[in-house]
Amino acid sequence: MEIERKYLLDQLPENLPSYPCKKIEQGYLSTEPVVRIRRSDDEYYLTYKSKGLMVREEYNLPLTKESYLHLREKADGVLISKTRYLLPLAGTDLTIELDVFDAPYEGLYLAEVEFPDEASANAFVPPVWFGKDVTYSSDYHNSTLSKGKKL
Numbered sequence: 483m484e485i486e487r488k489y490l491l492d493q494l495p496e497n498l499p500s501y502p503c504k505k506i507e508q509g510y511l512s513t514e515p516v517v518r519i520r521r522s523d524d525e526y527y528l529t530y531k532s533k534g535l536m537v538r539e540e541y542n543l544p545l546t547k548e549s550y551l552h553l554r555e556k557a558d559g560v561l562i563s564k565t566r567y568l569l570p571l572a573g574t575d576l577t578i579e580l581d582v583f584d585a586p587y588e589g590l591y592l593a594e595v596e597f598p599d600e601a602s603a604n605a606f607v608p609p610v611w612f613g614k615d616v617t618y619s620s621d622y623h624n625s626t627l628s629k630g631k632k633l
Contacts, residue, residue, distance in 0.1 A: 565582045
């Protein structure tokens, strides 16, 4: 089960390059239900996600590089490319996954925080530098962005 809150950021933290990051590329074989392929540095996955906004089922299966490249040719729409920074959330054991998108979504910055349960997610008070809460907007799901949606 994936339980996460998502926020639109207006600007990036000044010290962002000091945090660990991964280059991510992902494509969508289906958006209803969500069936995604992802390359994260040198790791490859096939992911299924159920419907939902803050809470949804998620299953990840490892892929080989060859199977990823084969499926990549079958992906619909826009391949999403981004850099994901991992920032510790001060005073907690949670991590902020901050995505900086490449073209065609340059300038889009999203921060996600995953939680162990719904109560924690509902009680979450975001840091002051987080922007608009877009948890309940499917407009900011990567599967929606893969359709070439302009924001």
